[in-house]
Amino acid sequence: MDEPLTLRCRAALARKLIAVVLLGYMSIAVPVFLIIGGNDEGIIETLLGGCLYLVIVAAAIGNAFGLRCKMILDDEGVTFVQPMSEIRLAWNDITAIEVGGDSRTWDVEIRTTSGNHRPSALKCLRWLGQPRSLRQTVETLERYRQAARAEDE
Numbered sequence: 001m002d003e004p005l006t007l008r009c010r011a012a013l014a015r016k017l018i019a020v021v022l023l024g025y026m027s028i029a030v031p032v033f034l035i036i037g038g039n040d041e042g043i044i045e046t047l048l049g050g051c052l053y054l055v056i057v058a059a060a061i062g063n064a065f066g067l068r069c070k071m072i073l074d075d076e077g078v079t080f081v082q083p084m085s086e087i088r089l090a091w092n093d094i095t096a097i098e099v100g101g102d103s104r105t106w107d108v109e110i111r112t113t114s115g116n117h118r119p120s121a122l123k124c125l126r127w128l129g130q131p132r133s134l135r136q137t138v139e140t141l142e143r144y145r146q147a148a149r150a151e152d153e
Contacts (some may be wrong), residue, residue: 004043004074011106011124011131018067023060030056069121071137073144075151080119087117091148097141099134101126106134108141 034049065083072079077090089112096111101123108122122138124131 004072005140005144007073007137008069009122009124009131009137011136012069012120012122013067015105015125016063016069019063019078020060020067023063026056027053027060043123065121069119069139071119072122073141074149075093077148078141078144080117080121082120089117091145093151094145096146097138099130099138106130108134108138108146110124 030053056102080087101107106124110117
């Protein structure tokens with residue numbers, strides 16, 4: 001482990017990219033609908049449509065920031081680059097790495113001595129099964145963690 005390794009879970013990146021594309025499409029479709037069909041509606045419906053448009057654009061921008069999510073692994077620990085922040089965890093502080101999630105998504109819970117973390121760089125849609133890229137990413141994290149523990153002993 002000479003130089004830092006930067007990883008992105010392909011399934012997590014695909015989830016964010018799909019959201020950006022769909023919200024980008026909607027940010028174009030809503031104004032077109034408001035311009036074409038808005039003339040028949042009242043002012044309240046047009047204002048509500050404008051508010052909907054602003055919400056869609058804000059969601060698209062928020063998901064676009066999510067595209068910068070990644071992990072940087074080195075000898076001392078792992079840095080999870082989040083949409084607006086970074087979380088740095090030392091290998092010695094990590095007690096467990098578990099895959100879980102809810103009915104719609106897979107996510108990885110990093111348990112540390114100070115608490116639990118669920119980095120958005122490791123959040124994937126739950127389609128047919130657990131994505132292979134998520135399993136590979138967790139295996140890489142676990143391998144780096146084990147190597148750091150072996151060096152300490």
